[in-house]
Amino acid sequence: MLTSETVSLFQDIVGSDNVIxxxxxxxxxxxxxTPNFQAMPDAVIAPRNTQEISQIVKVCxxxxxxxxxxxxxxxxxxxxxxxxxxxxxxxxNMNDILExxxxxxxxxxxxxxxxxxxxxxxxxxGLFYPPDPSSMKISTIGGNIxxxxxxxxxxxxxxxxxxxxxxxxxxxxxxxxxxxxKLAKDVAGYDLTRLxxxxxxxxxxxxxxxxxxxxxxxxxxxLLALYQNMEAAAKTVSAIIASKIIPATxxxxxxxxxxxxxxxxxxxxxxxxxxxxxxxxxGSTENVMNDIKIIEQICKDExxxxxxxxxxxxxxxxxxxxxxxxxxxxxxxxxTTILEDATVPRSEIAKMVKAINEIxxxxxxxxxxxxxAGDGNLHPTCTTDARDHEEMERVEAAFEDIFAKAIExxxxxxxxxxxxxxxxxxxxxxxxxxxxxxxxxxKHSFDPDNIMNPDKIFAKETRKRVVVT
Amino acid sequence: MLTSETVSLFQDIVGSDNVIxxxxxxxxxxxxxTPNFQAMPDAVIAPRNTQEISQIVKVCxxxxxxxxxxxxxxxxxxxxxxxxxxxxxxxxNMNDILExxxxxxxxxxxxxxxxxxxxxxxxxxGLFYPPDPSSMKISTIGGNIxxxxxxxxxxxxxxxxxxxxxxxxxxxxxxxxxxxxKLAKDVAGYDLTRLxxxxxxxxxxxxxxxxxxxxxxxxxxxLLALYQNMEAAAKTVSAIIASKIIPATxxxxxxxxxxxxxxxxxxxxxxxxxxxxxxxxxGSTENVMNDIKIIEQICKDExxxxxxxxxxxxxxxxxxxxxxxxxxxxxxxxxTTILEDATVPRSEIAKMVKAINEIxxxxxxxxxxxxxAGDGNLHPTCTTDARDHEEMERVEAAFEDIFAKAIExxxxxxxxxxxxxxxxxxxxxxxxxxxxxxxxxxKHSFDPDNIMNPDKIFAKETRKRVVVT
Numbered sequence: 001m002l003t004s005e006t007v008s009l010f011q012d013i014v015g016s017d018n019v020i021x022x023x024x025x026x027x028x029x030x031x032x033x034t035p036n037f038q039a040m041p042d043a044v045i046a047p048r049n050t051q052e053i054s055q056i057v058k059v060c061x062x063x064x065x066x067x068x069x070x071x072x073x074x075x076x077x078x079x080x081x082x083x084x085x086x087x088x089x090x091x092x093n094m095n096d097i098l099e100x101x102x103x104x105x106x107x108x109x110x111x112x113x114x115x116x117x118x119x120x121x122x123x124x125x126g127l128f129y130p131p132d133p134s135s136m137k138i139s140t141i142g143g144n145i146x147x148x149x150x151x152x153x154x155x156x157x158x159x160x161x162x163x164x165x166x167x168x169x170x171x172x173x174x175x176x177x178x179x180x181x182k183l184a185k186d187v188a189g190y191d192l193t194r195l196x197x198x199x200x201x202x203x204x205x206x207x208x209x210x211x212x213x214x215x216x217x218x219x220x221x222x223l224l225a226l227y228q229n230m231e232a233a234a235k236t237v238s239a240i241i242a243s244k245i246i247p248a249t250x251x252x253x254x255x256x257x258x259x260x261x262x263x264x265x266x267x268x269x270x271x272x273x274x275x276x277x278x279x280x281x282x283g284s285t286e287n288v289m290n291d292i293k294i295i296e297q298i299c300k301d302e303x304x305x306x307x308x309x310x311x312x313x314x315x316x317x318x319x320x321x322x323x324x325x326x327x328x329x330x331x332x333x334x335x336t337t338i339l340e341d342a343t344v345p346r347s348e349i350a351k352m353v354k355a356i357n358e359i360x361x362x363x364x365x366x367x368x369x370x371x372x373a374g375d376g377n378l379h380p381t382c383t384t385d386a387r388d389h390e391e392m393e394r395v396e397a398a399f400e401d402i403f404a405k406a407i408e409x410x411x412x413x414x415x416x417x418x419x420x421x422x423x424x425x426x427x428x429x430x431x432x433x434x435x436x437x438x439x440x441x442x443k444h445s446f447d448p449d450n451i452m453n454p455d456k457i458f459a460k461e462t463r464k465r466v467v468v469t
Numbered sequence: 470m471l472t473s474e475t476v477s478l479f480q481d482i483v484g485s486d487n488v489i490x491x492x493x494x495x496x497x498x499x500x501x502x503t504p505n506f507q508a509m510p511d512a513v514i515a516p517r518n519t520q521e522i523s524q525i526v527k528v529c530x531x532x533x534x535x536x537x538x539x540x541x542x543x544x545x546x547x548x549x550x551x552x553x554x555x556x557x558x559x560x561x562n563m564n565d566i567l568e569x570x571x572x573x574x575x576x577x578x579x580x581x582x583x584x585x586x587x588x589x590x591x592x593x594x595g596l597f598y599p600p601d602p603s604s605m606k607i608s609t610i611g612g613n614i615x616x617x618x619x620x621x622x623x624x625x626x627x628x629x630x631x632x633x634x635x636x637x638x639x640x641x642x643x644x645x646x647x648x649x650x651k652l653a654k655d656v657a658g659y660d661l662t663r664l665x666x667x668x669x670x671x672x673x674x675x676x677x678x679x680x681x682x683x684x685x686x687x688x689x690x691x692l693l694a695l696y697q698n699m700e701a702a703a704k705t706v707s708a709i710i711a712s713k714i715i716p717a718t719x720x721x722x723x724x725x726x727x728x729x730x731x732x733x734x735x736x737x738x739x740x741x742x743x744x745x746x747x748x749x750x751x752g753s754t755e756n757v758m759n760d761i762k763i764i765e766q767i768c769k770d771e772x773x774x775x776x777x778x779x780x781x782x783x784x785x786x787x788x789x790x791x792x793x794x795x796x797x798x799x800x801x802x803x804x805t806t807i808l809e810d811a812t813v814p815r816s817e818i819a820k821m822v823k824a825i826n827e828i829x830x831x832x833x834x835x836x837x838x839x840x841x842a843g844d845g846n847l848h849p850t851c852t853t854d855a856r857d858h859e860e861m862e863r864v865e866a867a868f869e870d871i872f873a874k875a876i877e878x879x880x881x882x883x884x885x886x887x888x889x890x891x892x893x894x895x896x897x898x899x900x901x902x903x904x905x906x907x908x909x910x911x912k913h914s915f916d917p918d919n920i921m922n923p924d925k926i927f928a929k930e931t932r933k934r935v936v937v938t
Contacts, residue, residue, distance in 0.1 A: 103707050103816040126713055150654045159654060161663075162631065177903035182814035184844035185619045185628055185884035187667050188892075188899040189908050189926055194630075194663040198656050215713035238572050244595055244684035286755040345651040347572040375653035415654035423657075430657040434646035438915065439658050445910035457658055 001085070002042045006063055010045055010087070013055045018093065020044035029088040032073035032080045033135075034422055035336045036386050041068065041082035046090040050168060050176055050207040053089070057205060058174035060087065066454050067172075069201040071111070071143025074135035076339055077420030079147060079200050083455040089205060091142050097121055098208070104182040106165060108210045111142025118211075127213040130157035133416070134324050142206055148198030150416030152249040152280075152323070155374030157214075159416065161197045168208035169196060172447040182210060195442070200418050201453035203446040217282035220248070221292045222316035225299040226273040226306040230254070233275040234350030236302040237373045240279075241346065243298060245291050250374030251278040251323050254353070257330065257370040257381070264329035265322045273305060277373065278323050280316075326370045327381070334383035340399055342406035343377040343415030355405045356380045363398040365391065377415035403429060424459035470554070471511045475532055479514055479556070482524045487562065489513035498557040501542035501549045502604075503891055504805045505855050510537065510551035515559040519637060519645055519676040522558070526674060527643035529556065535923050536641075538670040540580070540612025543604035545808055546889030548616060548669050552924040558674060560611050566590055567677070573651040575634060577679045580611025587680075596682040599626035602885070603793050611675055617667030619885030621718040621749075621792070624843035626683075628885065630666045637677035638665060641916040651679060664911075669887050670922035672915040686751035689717070690761045691785035694768040695742040695775040699723070702744040703819030705771040706842045709748075710815065712767060714760050719843030720747040720792050723822070726799065726839040726850070733798035734791045742774060746842065747792050749785075795839045796850070803852035809868055811875035812846045812884030824874045825849045832867040834860065846884035872898060893928035 002010075011019050020026060021043055031038045042065075047053045060067050066086025073080055082088055091112030098108040100122055107122055107129070115136040119129050132151035133139055139149070145167070150159045166180035179193040180186055196203060227233040237250060253261065253276045262269040269276070277299070281291045292309060299307045310316035331337040344352045353369055356378070360367035371378035380402055382395050403413045403426045413419075413426045428436050440458060443450075471479075480488050489495060490512055500507045511534075516522045529536050535555025542549055551557055560581030567577040569591055576591055576598070584605040588598050601620035602608055608618070614636070619628045635649035648662040649655055665672060696702040706719060722730065722745045731738040738745070746768070750760045761778060768776045779785035800806040813821045822838055825847070829836035840847035849871055851864050872882045872895045882888075882895045897905050909927060912919075 101816070102711060104814045105710065148656045148660075150656075154653050158631075161660065162627075171903065171907070175903045175906075177901055177907070179900070179904070181879050181881060182816075183812055183879075183881055183884065184623050184815075185812055185841075185846045186881045187617045187619075187883050187885060187887050188881045189888055189896055189904065190911055191617075191630065191663050191667055192900075192904065192907060194660050195911075198660055215715065241574065242571060246684065284753070284756050284759070287753050290753070343652055343654055345573045346653075347570070347651075372654075377654045410650050410652075412650060412652055412655045412657045414656050415652065416656060418656050419658055427658055431648070431661075432646055434640065434644045435648070435658065435661065437644075438640070438646070438661060441914035442659055442664075442911060445914040446907065 002065065006059060007043065009059050010043060010056060013052050014045055014047050018046040018048070029070065030082065032075050032078065034076050034078040034420070035338055037078035037081045037421060039081050039083045040085065041088040042085045044088045044090060046093050048093040050170065053170045053205055053207055054174045054176050057170050057172065060451055061173055061449065064449055064451060066451055067205065068453050069142065069146065069205050071140030072138045074139045075143065075147055075418060075420065077414065077418045078422040079418050079420035079456055081421055083421060091140060100125055101182065105213045106182050106210050107213055108208065109141060110208055111140060111206055113141045115139045115141055115144055122213055123216060126216045128216040129163065129211060129213055131160045131163060134327065141209060145197055145206055145209055146199065146201045147418045150377060152251060152372060154372060154377065155250055156246045156248045161194055163212045164193055164197050164209060165212050166210035167193055167196055167206055169204040169206045171204050172449065172452050180210070198418065200420065200456045202443060202456050203452060219285045219288050220280060220282040221288050222310040222319055223279045223292055223295060224308045224319055225277045225279065225304040226270055227275040227303070228273055228305055230275050230353050231350050232303045233277050236277060236299050236304065237349060238347060239298045239302055240295055243294060245294060247279050247295065247374060248282040249278065249280040250372070252373035253278070253323065253326065253370040254368060256366070256368035257326055260329040260333060260368065261322050261326055264332060265325050267318045267322050269322060278319055280320070330368055330381050330383055334385055336384045336386040337381060338384065338395060339379050339381040340402065341377060341379055341415045341417045342402050342411060342413060344406050344409045344411035346374065346376045348409040348411065349373055349376055349378070352378060352406065352409055356402055359398050359401045359405070363394040365395050365398050367398065376411065419457045421455050424457060427457065427459065471534065475528060475534070476512065478528050479512060479525060482521050483514055483516050487515040487517070498539065499551065501544055501547065503545055503547040503889070504807060506547035506550045506890060508550050508552045509554065510557040511554045513557045513559060515562050517562040519639065522639045522674055522676055523643045523645050526639050526641065529920055530642055530918065533918055533920060535920055536674065537922050538611065538615065538674050540609030541607045543608045544612065544616055544887060544889065546883065546887045546891040548887050548889035548925055550890055552890060560609060569594055570651065574682045575651050575679050576682055577677065578610060579677055580609060580675050582610045584608045584610055584613055591682055592685060595685045597685040598632065598680060598682055600629045600632060603796065610678060614666055614675055614678055615668065615670050616887045619846060621720060621841060623841055623846065624719055625715045625717045630663055632681045633662055633666050633678060634681050635679035636662055636665055636675055638673040638675045640673050641918065641921050649679070667887065669889065669925045671912060671925050672921060688754045688757050689749060689751040689785070690757050691779040691788055692748045692761055692764060693777045693788055694746045694748065694773040695739055696744040696772070697742055697774055699744050699822050700819050701772045702746050705746060705768050705773065706818060707816060708767045708771055709764055712763060714763060716748050716764065716843060717751040718747065718749040719841070721842035722747070722792065722795065722839040723837060725835070725837035726795050729798040729802060729837065730791050730795055733801060734794050736787045736791050738791060747788055749789070799837055799850050799852055803854055805853045805855040806850060807853065807864060808848055808850040809871065810846060810848055810884045810886045811871050811880060811882060813875050813878045813880035815843065815845045817878040817880065818842055818845055818847070821847060821875065821878055825871055828867050828870045828874070832863045834864050834867050836867065845880065888926045890924050893926060896926065896928065
């Protein structure tokens, strides 16, 4: 609980209009897109600039008040739950694109900018920001940076981390500092920029960023290949890469996902096949035509039952929009949707999908799987009902098995969603006790009082993540 | 000094043949490629595997013995000087390429592998490792990772950091840990992989790495453009980027560098122009031909006095070899060569080169400048004589001015060489006292006893780097 003196201090810093104290107002920020996690913040504060954030953080530091920086709350790992109360920081007043620098190919902006708004702004100048998390229509850049968001184009273009050149941030003691610059090369000390990217708000509050842009590809082509077995689809993925082609996207949907997406989007997707690959290539017109022709042949050679190249941009857009709607489509089936992102080396996809299906069967839970086949980042998705505690125990057990299998295949527990509270109990499986010890030491070196987004990344006692509230 | 007991322990671990104790033997490892820094190690040890390194580190931890991991000692920032004695770790017995994985496009290897050997090995499989530090014929991958080495292809392809997917390392307490995987996406906690890349051996001993590869570009073309003034060359660089073309390399040489290189390499380079741009594009044949045509026209529009496209691969190779020989060529002129890597945003190159010339004039020291114009990474190079203390004072003052100017223009004190001992006194100019405080806290969290490559990155009292021995 905040004292009235502390509340007054916050109101003096940001103005009364930018402090939410009402129960209904705070309730909205008690959860994020992750099912089954909820906790009330003591206040929700929307600062207007970096100086105000520095002042707020100094108050929090003095009184040991937890700070939870929050973008649009679209994260799927319980990364923005105020589990110990404290204040949720909103960036709705810090949502300006500050500069698009066409000479250095950079965009500088505040954390509250919506990802897609920035992408559209730079595209008007013929520039391209490749990371495209599925939530990009509502997610913020600040959220993307804190979570190191991925997306469909990760295989060819990398993830958010690969595009962050410089950051301004406020440390847990209120100090403001800057990393990097409009520089392709900078080795002045440890790479603090990339240490902050993906740190899930546990080290500092990011207050400004400069991102790298690339020239917009001249053209793009989309291809849909249908398969009657998963192995053939996986072999296609390997064969494409072996042919030295890196497609812009190389997405996979299994039959349960297809059925849900078609029922939701009604664009004429087949629902009688076992797997679909959605493949996009971008670049110069010659390269794209050439690559798509080779990819088409590979799909046929690897026993695709049908290969269809989108004839128009509208048709292509419908296909990618359908893929992006997978989560929404699946979410309609049952009250609770748990979407995971166990990730394996590309060569292990077929094994992993097979294992997921066996695990679902073993625990008698419905799991649909889709995801980024090109980079091994899969989204096994369970539709369930959080009120059914017995079923939730089985869901939990199934995901435990899935994480263990991903690690066994040389993979990771999370490819793009982050650890948050949801996967904290499993982090040690991936990085070992030595890794946990180092990460805790780093956390302590930034934030000795543990006020920055507590309970994220590092687990408490239990291994169970299903919090029955 | 090591006790005879400690020496025996080391000999037991790695075998007597792998411990050098003689004065002449140790002398070889008392310096690296940086002028004016020298200090004797107490022993030089060449372990044969990770377990041996772990055992060595445990001995060092117990007795507080400094550990200096060393590749080929080609670094230019006094990054491998045993300034407090201790042991130099060599990786000559750990130089195996462990696996080239054509399905996941990765290479796994030990730190002692020579960069060019690895590049040649993967090229045989049609794969490409883009980072190409000028020292790649003798540098090791372990050294490249510790320094986050850059190279000529940084503009289009990024630097070493962008290709490190996974590491195995030994912590200062002897624990072995692993980060990352053969994964394009992995957000399981803080990005320890990239924290170790560029950490200059101050956090842990890197014992194995997995690097990302990309398909080999189908073709490559090289173009040489001559200018009678620097501004025209800089405007060309900006115009190429503004035309949405990112060349594979975009190198700049000024007249003093040209004269030295031509005198050394004798390939018929012009020595009567003020600046040369050496531009390479790679990719599909159509794209390369198309880009080179546009680049040629831009050079002409921006008042290049001559534009020449290399007709044959041999001719192209001669040009790039000449550029890579710049340091060796300049080093012949005087007993001491100090090559720096102040780096600015691409848009500021003309201003920076002009400032470097004015600073050289002001301090009456000869400075030749060449470097990576495309990514703003310049190499102002002073040929001097370390025995002339009065001149060295002026050289030092000139580089101080150069670093200050780079920072003023939004740049950094080091783009690709690292901080080492040489630039430690200037690091605070770039990252501020807050940045230094955080980096020191990170260092302390890994290495509380400061045994890992002490005196690098973090400065002692003095700002002067010219150590008169």
